[in-house]
Amino acid sequence: MKRELGYQGEQSLDYYYQFLNDDFLLMHDLRLRGINQTFFQIDTLILCPQFIGIIEVKNLAGSIRFENSASQMLRKLNDVVESLPNPLIQVRRQRLQLQHFFLNQNFPSIPIKTIVAFTNPTTIIETDHNPLPNSVIRAEALPEKLENFQTSSNKNSMTSDQLIKLAHFLCQSHLPDQPSVLQTYKLNYVDIRKGVDCPFCNRPFMTRTEKNGSLYCAHCFRFSKKAHLQALEEFSVIMDKSLTNKEAREFLLIESRHTAYRMLNEWSGMLKNS
Numbered sequence: 001m002k003r004e005l006g007y008q009g010e011q012s013l014d015y016y017y018q019f020l021n022d023d024f025l026l027m028h029d030l031r032l033r034g035i036n037q038t039f040f041q042i043d044t045l046i047l048c049p050q051f052i053g054i055i056e057v058k059n060l061a062g063s064i065r066f067e068n069s070a071s072q073m074l075r076k077l078n079d080v081v082e083s084l085p086n087p088l089i090q091v092r093r094q095r096l097q098l099q100h101f102f103l104n105q106n107f108p109s110i111p112i113k114t115i116v117a118f119t120n121p122t123t124i125i126e127t128d129h130n131p132l133p134n135s136v137i138r139a140e141a142l143p144e145k146l147e148n149f150q151t152s153s154n155k156n157s158m159t160s161d162q163l164i165k166l167a168h169f170l171c172q173s174h175l176p177d178q179p180s181v182l183q184t185y186k187l188n189y190v191d192i193r194k195g196v197d198c199p200f201c202n203r204p205f206m207t208r209t210e211k212n213g214s215l216y217c218a219h220c221f222r223f224s225k226k227a228h229l230q231a232l233e234e235f236s237v238i239m240d241k242s243l244t245n246k247e248a249r250e251f252l253l254i255e256s257r258h259t260a261y262r263m264l265n266e267w268s269g270m271l272k273n274s
């Protein structure tokens with residue numbers, strides 16, 4: 001029983017993380033907003049004063065073959081060969097996304113390294129050209145690999161204060177992957193009641209007025225300058241994404257592209273400042 005646990009432990013990278021020196025900060029399953037409102041998720045992000053490391057963990061049985069010419073990764077298991085998503089491309093895409101994520105955030109520029117770690121000790125890893133891509137390793141080589149990265153960089157890119165700030169910022173930016181409200185309740189887009197509810201009497205269908213761009217409630221005769229923001233927030237939670245201009249017009253029941261644009265801008269400004 002004990003042996004089995006040990007074996008399983010070694011299949012997870014956690015076992016190897018304990019051999020790292022204290023410079024390293026680890027973050028697991030980080031999910032961030034990326035380019036064009038996409039999301040990207042990183043198995044393990046490792047931070048130290050010299051670099052940031054993206055680690056993609058693969059626990060695959062069988063034999064793995066990297067064919068560089070075709071950028072493909074083949075896996076052979078029980079005499080069946082299949083092509084799997086190439087983790088080298090995955091980590092490069094994650095690096096791009098992360099670089100984009102750091103744009104305009106006042107952090108010092110720091111090199112981003114990528115690692116694909118195979119955790120199953122029985123996996124055979126081959127390539128059609130030698131040597132194996134530099135970022136592909138077996139899990140047991142991880143501590144050594146990270147410390148090599150560390151010693152081969154000739155300077156620190158960050159102070160430990162900056163590093164901790166960065167880690168906090170990443171934690172705060174983490175967006176847990178929850179099923180959308182639509183999926184959870186098996187709702188259809190058409191089931192959602194459109195329009196803006198009145199914040200004072202809660203009745204639906206506020207209308208736009210020319211008066212300072214406010215919305216007007218025909219039930220309680222009051223004006224609101226903020227009701228559309230609440231509505232955009234709710235609709236984006238329901239849709240589990242940022243809304244397009246067209247969706248905003250449909251949900252808020254407004255016709256003008258420009259008004260929708262202005263409202264979406266106002267809303268995203270509010271998100272930034274919150």
Ligand SMILES: [Zn+2]
Nearest residue numbers: 198201217220
């Ligand atoms: Zn009202």
